[in-house]
Amino acid sequence: MDTSLKQKRGLQTTVGFKVVMAFSGIVLVIFVLFHMYGNLKMFFGAESYNHYAEWLKHDLLYPILPHGWFIWIFRICLLLFLLGHAGAAACLFLRNRRARGSQYKVTKGSKKKVPLASRTMKIGGIFLLIFIVFHILHFTALAIQIGGDYHALTPYERMIVSFTPDNWASVAALVVYTAAVAFLSFHVWHGAFSALATLGAARTGAQPFLRGLAALCGLALLIGFLAPPYAIAFGFIS
Numbered sequence: 001m002d003t004s005l006k007q008k009r010g011l012q013t014t015v016g017f018k019v020v021m022a023f024s025g026i027v028l029v030i031f032v033l034f035h036m037y038g039n040l041k042m043f044f045g046a047e048s049y050n051h052y053a054e055w056l057k058h059d060l061l062y063p064i065l066p067h068g069w070f071i072w073i074f075r076i077c078l079l080l081f082l083l084g085h086a087g088a089a090a091c092l093f094l095r096n097r098r099a100r101g102s103q104y105k106v107t108k109g110s111k112k113k114v115p116l117a118s119r120t121m122k123i124g125g126i127f128l129l130i131f132i133v134f135h136i137l138h139f140t141a142l143a144i145q146i147g148g149d150y151h152a153l154t155p156y157e158r159m160i161v162s163f164t165p166d167n168w169a170s171v172a173a174l175v176v177y178t179a180a181v182a183f184l185s186f187h188v189w190h191g192a193f194s195a196l197a198t199l200g201a202a203r204t205g206a207q208p209f210l211r212g213l214a215a216l217c218g219l220a221l222l223i224g225f226l227a228p229p230y231a232i233a234f235g236f237i238s
């Protein structure tokens with residue numbers, strides 16, 4: 001094949017991966033913002049939080065869909081977006097590495113040339129993937145039970161026992177959740193602006209606003225996600 005045609009195709013593929021990453025990333029940010037908002041219901045008491053958890057799992061979109069269907073459709077879509085996002089990121093990483101040929105020419109100090117934000121995005125992304133598996137085993141599958149017998153507890157009580165630091169596992173959970181939320185906040189702060197730029201929204205005039213919006217999302221996630229666990233840990237919610 002002609003070299004320029006090959007290069008053009010290569011560029012189109014790279015742009016394609018970037019668009020997949022940007023679009024799936026924005027959908028995932030919307031999900032985490034809703035999830036964070038839902039968790040804040042912990043501050044409104046047991047009845048409010050348990051009712052919300054029940055509605056989410058069994059009654060959302062009922063009677064348009066039968067009881068409990070929505071959550072499964074939602075989970076499948078979420079998984080596809082997550083796979084699309086992580087898969088496109090991995091493909092872009094491999095293409096960049098191949099283009100640079102850096103696996104063959106490792107020069108002294110070459111690591112320093114990769115910006116800190118970009119390295120943190122990669123490490124953070126991998127950490128978040130591992131965290132999501134742990135998190136689903138913890139709160140959704142109830143296979144990891146921290147602080148009590150989850151099958152005998154309501155969703156509100158599961159949150160309370162998970163983050164009441166009266167045993168080593170709950171202290172560890174607090175540390176793991178704090179790290180995950182910190183990585184997520186950084187990931188969204190840096191990723192949201194790039195995603196909007198890829199999708200063509202970051203025209204010169206709009207850039208300061210979009211950068212501010214991305215930073216605000218990151219900060220809101222940090223404060224909003226960590227507020228319930230720390231309120232539990234310090235005894236404000238019990």
Ligand code: HEM
Nearest residue numbers: 032039053075128135139140155177180181184225226229
């Ligand atoms: C302090 C932080 C967080 C807390 C306390 C928390 C709490 C919860 C709880 C209680 C559930 C179970 C809902 C249920 O099945 O009844 C859940 C599900 C879930 N969370 Fe989180 N979460 C946190 C952070 C995150 C983060 C950072 C992410 C993603 C990066 C995330 C992604 C998910 C996902 C994908 C589910 C599964 C939804 C489902 O299919 O049921 N969570 N979370």
